[in-house]
Amino acid sequence: MELPLDYTTLRLIWWGLLGVLLIGFALTDGFDMGVGALLPFVAKKDEERRMVINTIGATWEGNQVWFIVGGAAIFAAWPQVYAVSFSGFYLAMFVVLSALILRPVSFKYRSKRPEARWRSMWDWGLFIGSFVPALVFGVAVGNVLLGAPFRLTSDLRSFYEGGLLGLFTPFTLLCGLLSVSMLVLHGAAWLAIKGEEGPVLKRARAIGTVAGVASLVLFAIGGAMAAFGDMGFRITGVVDTAGASNPLRTAVEAAPGAWMDNYGRYPWMIIAPVLGFAGAAVGLLGMWRKSAVMAFGGSSASAVGIISTVGLSMFPFILPSSIDAQSSLTVWNASSSHTTLFIMLIVVAVFLPFVLLYTAWVYKVLWGRSTSEALKTNPDLY
Numbered sequence: 001m002e003l004p005l006d007y008t009t010l011r012l013i014w015w016g017l018l019g020v021l022l023i024g025f026a027l028t029d030g031f032d033m034g035v036g037a038l039l040p041f042v043a044k045k046d047e048e049r050r051m052v053i054n055t056i057g058a059t060w061e062g063n064q065v066w067f068i069v070g071g072a073a074i075f076a077a078w079p080q081v082y083a084v085s086f087s088g089f090y091l092a093m094f095v096v097l098s099a100l101i102l103r104p105v106s107f108k109y110r111s112k113r114p115e116a117r118w119r120s121m122w123d124w125g126l127f128i129g130s131f132v133p134a135l136v137f138g139v140a141v142g143n144v145l146l147g148a149p150f151r152l153t154s155d156l157r158s159f160y161e162g163g164l165l166g167l168f169t170p171f172t173l174l175c176g177l178l179s180v181s182m183l184v185l186h187g188a189a190w191l192a193i194k195g196e197e198g199p200v201l202k203r204a205r206a207i208g209t210v211a212g213v214a215s216l217v218l219f220a221i222g223g224a225m226a227a228f229g230d231m232g233f234r235i236t237g238v239v240d241t242a243g244a245s246n247p248l249r250t251a252v253e254a255a256p257g258a259w260m261d262n263y264g265r266y267p268w269m270i271i272a273p274v275l276g277f278a279g280a281a282v283g284l285l286g287m288w289r290k291s292a293v294m295a296f297g298g299s300s301a302s303a304v305g306i307i308s309t310v311g312l313s314m315f316p317f318i319l320p321s322s323i324d325a326q327s328s329l330t331v332w333n334a335s336s337s338h339t340t341l342f343i344m345l346i347v348v349a350v351f352l353p354f355v356l357l358y359t360a361w362v363y364k365v366l367w368g369r370s371t372s373e374a375l376k377t378n379p380d381l382y
Contacts, residue, residue, distance in 0.1 A: 003342050008241040008332075010341040014077040015318075015331045017348065019311045021073055025066035026183070026303045032060045034187015036103065036130025037180065039123055042191070042203040046116070047372050049123055050382060054370040055194035057107065057382045062362060064100070076344055080158075080247065080334040081319050084150050088160030089140060092167055096133050103129030111382055131180065138179025141310055142172030145259065146231050147322030152247060161323060171229070174222055181214035182306060185283050186299040192292035196371045205287045208295070212284035219276055219306060226313065232258030233320040239332055247333045252325040259313040269312045275305030 005013075035056050043049040075082040086093060102125050110122035146169070149162035188208025195201050226232070237251030263269050279301030286295030314320075320328040335341060375381055 003338060005342060005345070006242060007338045007341075010338065010345065011241070011331050011335050013345060014073075014335065014341055015311075015315070018070070018073055018077065019308065021066060021070040022311075023304055023307050025070055026307055027186075027300055028063035028066055029060070030134075030183045030303060031186045031190035031299075032056045032063050033130040033134045034183040034185070035190055036126045036187070037134060037184055038187050038191070038204060038207060039130075040127050041207060042188075042200050044199075046119060047375060048200050049119070050111070050375050051195060051370050051372055052191065052200060053107070053110075053126070053382045054375070055191055057370075058366040059363065060107070061104070062359065067100075077336055077341060078318060078329070078334055079336060080156070080245065081329050084148065084158045084160070084319060084329065087158065088148055088150050088162065089143075089167070091164040092136055092140065096136050099129045099132035099136075101129075107382060134180045134183045135176040138176035139167055139172045141179070142169070142175030143167050144319060145175070145226060145310065145314070146171060147233065147254070147320040147325075147328070149323045150321050150327060151324035152321075152327040154248070156246070156248070158327075171222070171225055171231070174218055174225070178215065178218040178222060178306070181211040181218060182280075182299075182303055184208065184211035185215055185280065186296075186303060189283060189286065189292070189295035189299040192286075192290075192295050194368075194370055196369055205290070209284060209287045212280050212287065212299075215280045215302060215306075216277060216284075219273075219280070223273065223309075226259045227257055230256045232256050232260075233317055233325060233328055234258040234261065235316070235330070239316075241332045243332065245333055245335050245337075247327055247329055250326070250328070250330060250333045252320070252328045252330075254322075254325050262312060262315055266312075272305050272308035272312050276302055276309055277305070279303070279305050 035052060039049060039052055043052045071082075071086075074085075106122040106125035106129060110119050110126075113119070148160070149166070150158050150160045152158055185208050188204040188211065191204040192201060192208075195204070232255050234253055234255040235250060236253050239250070243249070279298045281298070283295050283298030283302055286292070286298050316331040318329050318331060318334060336344075370381075
């Protein structure tokens, strides 16, 4: 049976959907992690900390679903990418999952006992559960840009030849710090929307301003290193965009500076890095002018721009190999079958609107500022 969408189009659609899921995760669970990373520094008293926690307390569990859906999408649409990344980066994933497990435990346990030491311990648990994933996710993106140390055998079995400590290089740490600063800015902007005016917001705006400046500087340095450093990959042979998924049939070479090629080939892609810089600048302006809408809109736009810059710069690569360029995984050579992609697209088209509508409804129902006064009267608050 001939499907209504050709293989090439479906691959492009799923590449775009993967980007949408990653951006959705950054925009929703991103401000949760940003708030968690800010918690020990913007809130000094228990009442202030409870107020900060309750700005995200009603929605953090739903926001975390984006992470799960993103992993499921990689597994279903790009099985070879899932196999290589989740096995090769296993220890890093274990660190992230441990931190993510610590976060809900900290949410639930901190107020079970009144002792200051007990609550402080779980507050730092929230910090670790927010800061560590933000850092490691950025480090992971840096490693994707550099290329992962894996190779494929003739029967497409993957062998990863790196280690946990090898993931942390000057460039990948820069990417990790960019991720942290981007999400801290986003978290500070969320506090401006959901928190009550007072000392907490004053501290959040001060730290958010530093994070915004750091985002601009680190994004610029990272872009310069990508353009002029020893990283980048390029397809040298003929590309069969509708061919069978077999990475070993694609001729690829390591080419320093190649991550800039797409901007010459598709000039419209420059919108992504411009949005990354402009969004951070608008977020900073919102912090200075005490405009919550401007701050959150700017931080959101910056996250969209920064993440899109990585995806568009690398296209059509998804996970290149630093030790065997021929094994690199691309949009065209690592996807599921034509039929699988089409069936999954139907499922997404049917259920995604319901998920988005339900999410919007939840935010509408739970909207409103978290205040110190509500802590005294609402027994459901953390």
